[in-house]
Amino acid sequence: MxxxxxxxxVRGDWRLEIGLLKVRSKTVLLGRNGAGKSTLLKAIMGLIRxxxxxxxxxxxxxxxxxxxxxxxxxxxxxxxxxxxxPRDQLEYFSKLHGTDYRPLISKLGxxxxxxxxxxxxxxxxxxxxxxxxxxxxxxxLMDEPCANLDWLNKKQVLNLIxxxxxxxxxxxxxxxxxxxxxxxxxxxxxxxxxxVYPNEARERVQKDLKFYDLYERLKTSGPRIGD
Amino acid sequence: MVxxxxxxxxxxxxxxxxxxxxxxxxxxxxxxxGAAPSSSFFRIVASTATYATASSLIVLPVSFIVGxxxxxxxxxxxxxxxxxxxxxxxxxxxxxxxxPIVFSLKITDTATSIVLGMFVVSLPIGVGVMRASFAAxxxxxxxxxxxxxxxxxxxxxxxxxxxxxxxxxxALLSWFRAFSELGVFLIVAQRPQTVGVYIFxxxxxxxxxxxxxxxxxLLAVAMMLTxxxxxxxxxxxx
Numbered sequence: 001m002x003x004x005x006x007x008x009x010v011r012g013d014w015r016l017e018i019g020l021l022k023v024r025s026k027t028v029l030l031g032r033n034g035a036g037k038s039t040l041l042k043a044i045m046g047l048i049r050x051x052x053x054x055x056x057x058x059x060x061x062x063x064x065x066x067x068x069x070x071x072x073x074x075x076x077x078x079x080x081x082x083x084x085x086p087r088d089q090l091e092y093f094s095k096l097h098g099t100d101y102r103p104l105i106s107k108l109g110x111x112x113x114x115x116x117x118x119x120x121x122x123x124x125x126x127x128x129x130x131x132x133x134x135x136x137x138x139x140x141l142m143d144e145p146c147a148n149l150d151w152l153n154k155k156q157v158l159n160l161i162x163x164x165x166x167x168x169x170x171x172x173x174x175x176x177x178x179x180x181x182x183x184x185x186x187x188x189x190x191x192x193x194x195x196v197y198p199n200e201a202r203e204r205v206q207k208d209l210k211f212y213d214l215y216e217r218l219k220t221s222g223p224r225i226g227d
Numbered sequence: 228m229v230x231x232x233x234x235x236x237x238x239x240x241x242x243x244x245x246x247x248x249x250x251x252x253x254x255x256x257x258x259x260x261g262a263a264p265s266s267s268f269f270r271i272v273a274s275t276a277t278y279a280t281a282s283s284l285i286v287l288p289v290s291f292i293v294g295x296x297x298x299x300x301x302x303x304x305x306x307x308x309x310x311x312x313x314x315x316x317x318x319x320x321x322x323x324x325x326x327p328i329v330f331s332l333k334i335t336d337t338a339t340s341i342v343l344g345m346f347v348v349s350l351p352i353g354v355g356v357m358r359a360s361f362a363a364x365x366x367x368x369x370x371x372x373x374x375x376x377x378x379x380x381x382x383x384x385x386x387x388x389x390x391x392x393x394x395x396x397x398a399l400l401s402w403f404r405a406f407s408e409l410g411v412f413l414i415v416a417q418r419p420q421t422v423g424v425y426i427f428x429x430x431x432x433x434x435x436x437x438x439x440x441x442x443x444x445l446l447a448v449a450m451m452l453t454x455x456x457x458x459x460x461x462x463x464x465x
Contacts, residue, residue, distance in 0.1 A: 042370070045370075045374055047370050047373070047374070067370075067373045067374055068373055068374075068376045068377070068378050069376075070374075072374070073374070074370065074371060074374035075371075076367040076370055076371050077367070078365055078367040080367060080368055080371045081389075082368075082385060082388075082389070083385070083388040083389040084388065093375060096375070096376055096377070097376065128371070131375070132374075132375070135375060135376065
């Protein structure tokens, strides 16, 4: 479990204060642009220094650890492309963390990705998530990982995220994305978490989405205009 | 990004523009003064190119490290204008500022002072190109890599792999800047003769006729490097 306690970040007049935020499974931090979602993730990862606060992972206080030593995985908003093939990327980070990428790739069903040369944005983001998992992180921080993806790519990434077992703090401004990913939704407004709510609508949204998924529906629909 | 035929057309236009530019600048000089070649000139070109290469080999790693810091460290944005404006300082003034070092090390009129002068004038260009390249790749790459446990020089190695075109561009530009230097050498290193000093001295001694061919060679080198840069950019965009 990831816990954020008494975290305070100050940027001029702007202030972010998190009294207590617990991430047990998949917690979506929902908030508008500029609410401080990405700033919070970066502070948890250690990429920016908060004025105050503790970060606790599975009972261990990691607040004083360097970014490189924190047992967390971080997926940034902008899709990260490394100048290496997917296989080389996975091999490099496997070696760095003393793990083997093959069982993970097999478990996630990503074998076709490994041999590919030109990945789509969605595939690159999936590769990034797989790469992050090679670190065996105790919690994952995802900063709008679907922000730059089209619907079909987004669906692929969201489906992958749903099957992950690691606790995830997932940041988004998109309520639909929140409903599809979350077990719990924390609403961030004016620099504070206004409340954490269980996501009771996920299965219903997932079901309804089949109806609203135009890509699928139009492909399988009957006559078209002009037929 | 521009692909295939469109890029080839742009490349063709670039070649035509480069040749036209070359002719536009060179024809009046040839018509007025003739193009008398000099026997010692190509030897001087070769030695200047060697000094410029030595200078670029030092400039590149320094540009890489400084460019990285300027792109991603909080104070970097404050330092960037300083680096850029330093390219605009008159080079005779840089020569004057370098003079105490050169005189006290007793390296006046030596290859060492030439390489030192070249290093000082071409470093801002190398740093500027590398900084822009790193900034274009974004801080997210660094944040991701650090979160993955990558630290120190390994971080920069990833950026280096991601931007071979920019490294080559920085090398070419800093090399040509070093190759073309005159102002600094007038103060601290008139010998061994470099191309800039040669043209300056020959002009003073014999007038423009003696240095038309030398100037045309420099212009041709500039055109060639322009084309190489375009080809590199094409390689980087496809």
